[in-house]
Amino acid sequence: MTELAAPETPATTRFAARRESILAAATGILNRQGVKGMTLADVAAEVGLITTSVTYYFRRKEDLAAACFLRGIESFEGLVRESAKAPDARARLDLFLELFFDLSRRIRRKEAPPMVSFSEMRSLKEPHRAEVGGAFADMFRRVRGFFDAPEFAGLSRAEANARTHLLLEQAFWTFTWLRRYDIEDYPRLRERMSDILTGGLAARSRSWTPPALGPLTEDGDQTAVGDVSRATFLTAATRLINQKGYRGASVEDISAALNVTKGSFYHHNEDKDELVVACFQRTFAVLRAAQLAARDLPVDQWTRLAATASALTEFQLSEEGPLLRGSAMGALPVDIRHEMSDRYARVSDRFAGMVADGIAEGSIRPVDPLVAAHMLNALLNAATSLGSWVTGLERSEASQLFVRPLMLGLFTR
Secondary structure (H helix, E strand, C coil): CCCCCCCCCHHHHHHHHHHHHHHHHHHHHHHHHHHHHCCHHHHHHHHCCCHHHHHCCCCCHHHHHHHHHHHHHHHHHHHHHHHCCCCCHHHHHHHHHHHHHHHHHHHHCCCCCCCCCHHHHHHCCCCHHHHHHHHHHHHHHHHHHHHCCHHHCCCCHHHHHHHHHHHHHHHHHHHHHHHHCCHHHHHHHHHHHHHHHHHCCECCCCCCCCCCCCCCCCCCCCCEECCEEHHHHHHHHHHHHHHHCCCCCCHHHHHHHCCCCHHHHHHHCCCHHHHHHHHHHHHHHHHHHHHHHHHCCCCCHHHHHHHHHHHHHHHHCCCCCCCCCHHHHHHCCHHHHHHHHHHHHHHHHHHHHHHHHHHHHCCECCCCHHHHHHHHHHHHHHHCCHHHHCCCCCHHHHHHHHHHHHHHCCCCC
């Protein structure tokens, strides 16, 4: 005999509503301050409760953080399941973007709860990290199903994984740039983004042979921090911050990774904010070096853009890499964050200028230069974690697997 679900009561309805308000508040704080910076007291204050009232719903901060990620994954899975009903791959992609931009619109209007920043998943501890990571991997596999279609016949597993990672990160990255636009612009932006994903940037058929650029870093500051150079110290700090988040990567973690004392750290850095700024400055220097080196190549703008994106993607996987993820900006003090954001905007504007010049000369299709620049930034940020989704990835393969699908279109085989 089939058992009937228990009817909802006013008490269960209130419980569910209060739980949702706690999750929404916690998600906003988590996005601003990271897993380590979020406290139950802050969440309680946000929803007008005392801390012990929050623990009635979530006993520990880690339980609440994990619930935020799981709810975000569930929201994305809803979009994926609905998109999978479309008749072919292009229709699935279009429907996914339409549903995603509609979700973004509802979040902006506070008609839906905020979406969690998945980059902070790395800050979770076990067993929550495994639980959330497993749920995210399941969602990743469902998105990869978009590429199980005749249009993608012959794609290897590595190619399908790389394109799935590219598509998801393009969606996640929109939360960093859509806020610059009015909601009324969302339909146009969705169309421009879909156009680039399906058609790429090249104005005509192209082989994939981007020219190599020279070294993107100089010897720079070799001032010793303990037994390591300043450059080595910044590289190690960047890796840890990308892995654990700004607040999750402690001074102790960074010092231990290089076998130096905390005293050595504070001898060369006033505090962790100063270190993160130094990591960003190094990142901006590498981005600028690649853009300027490509500008001097005797080729067209599309080839220069392909060379830039390829060199930077390969740099992410090199011993000198990676670059610091843009998500680290969110936890910085406001004045420093604005300065770093301005520096990031210069990089993006230079990409937009390259795209505009390419359109004018005819090597790049007529696309929205600003949207293309945002998507190139998303590509480069996503490259830091590409190895997590493409097993056994070689640095020399990164350009072909990851950059080519954006430059020539996801449907290019």
